[in-house]
Amino acid sequence: MSRIEVQGLWKSYGDRVVLERVSLVIEPGSLVAIVGASGCGKSTFLRILLGSERPSRGRVLLDGAPLPAEPGPDRGIVFQRYTVFPHLSVLDNVVLGLEFGKSRLLGRLFGARRQQAREKAAAILARVGLGHVLDAWPHQLSGGMQQRLALAQALIVEPRILLLDEPFGALDPGIRAEARALLLELWAEREMTVVMVTHDLAEAFQLGTRVLVFDKVRRDPQVPERYGATVTYDLPGYNRFRPRLERPLPHASLPATGGF
Ligand SMILES: Nc1ncnc2c1ncn2[C@@H]1O[C@H](COP(=O)(O)OP(=O)(O)OP(=O)(O)O)[C@@H](O)[C@H]1O
Ligand SMILES: [Mg+2]
Structure with a gap:
């Protein structure tokens, strides 16, 4: 398991700012679900954690050391489209x-x-x-x-860190439920840190020990690419189970959804 520390991260493509001022710590063994509008930079953020994209500013530390400049066996990734x-x-x-x-x-x-x-x-x-x-x-x-x-x-x-980019998005509802259960089992067995992008808010809370919402806090209607998204909400998920970790999770402060 690995502690991921993101410090003052910015990512731009040319003049288009995609991510700005993202700073957070992902504790080892957590299951972090990321939600946000289409195009707000979720996949970009995962690729930065994977090491296949470099931040424009800021840095990512893995257990206190700078992230290696390329993907390594400590980080695995699964995309929505089968690879x-x-x-x-x-x-x-x-x-x-x-x-x-x-x-x-x-x-x-x-x-x-x-x-x-x-x-x-x-x-x-x-x-x-x-x-x-x-x-x-x-x-x-x-x-x-x-x-x-x-x-x-x-x-x-x-991998110590498993990165999932909308892994269940293309699946039928019944199969999706099975796939979620399998993910939870594997996460618990292997004590991995999981960072998962999903567009399904209920899924994010159901699976996540923590839910991050990416959104823009600044907008320029004339120049939409001027500002990037950042973490606007950082909430505990309903997943209270965390395999053999040093510290207990903070208590969830949100009511449960009505299930699926
Ligand atoms: N290699 C690239 N070169 C230029 N622009 C890029 C590149 N990769 C991503 N972008 C732009 O960055 C923005 C964020 O893209 P990203 O794929 O990270 O969004 P996303 O939140 O994953 O969206 P979705 O929910 O649709 O998957 C988009 O405007 C996209 O066009
Ligand atoms: Mg994406």
Whole structure:
């Protein structure tokens, strides 16, 4: 688990300010849900945490040290759109996650290490409920299964931080409920820090130990790109369960929603 500290973060693309003055600490093991209007910079923020984008100003610290300049195996990401490779079997898609994560210099794994990687991939696929389709092609899987495959791909490197960008947005309601339950189980088992973007406010409160709302506090109607979004609300979620952490969560101060 890792403590993430964001200090005075700004992100601009040319003249367009996307994020401004974002400062926050994400405690190890928390499940932070991020909500906000379309285009307000949520995905940009996740990519900065991943290390695939650099802040224009400010910095991100991981356990007190500056974030490495590129994505590393300590951080896994799952996007809304499935990122699986269509020409690889389910099992090989997950093995590939390990090849990318653990041996970027070598590229591919061979021999006994490859066999170990295949066994580990098969175990994780079984954990996410795909143990029976190891040799299938991704296109043979349902949307929910493809998303679980993407989750397995991210989890095989045992990331300390899992970044999820609207992971359940494309799923049917029933499947989405299953996927949420699976995420909560994996989060608890692996003691990961999870940062998840969702457009579903109820989902954010249901899953999150903490909910961040990104919005603009300053607006220029003539020049919309002049100001960026920041964290306008920082609220406790209804998720009271936190795996084996030093400090208890603050008590939730909001009433529960009526469920789903
Ligand atoms: N690489 C880029 N170059 C230029 N502009 C970009 C780039 N990436 C994002 N933007 C702009 O930054 C703004 C924020 O984009 P971002 O994708 O982070 O928003 P978002 O909150 O994730 O939106 P959504 O809810 O629709 O996914 C948008 O105006 C987008 O056009
Ligand atoms: Mg986005």
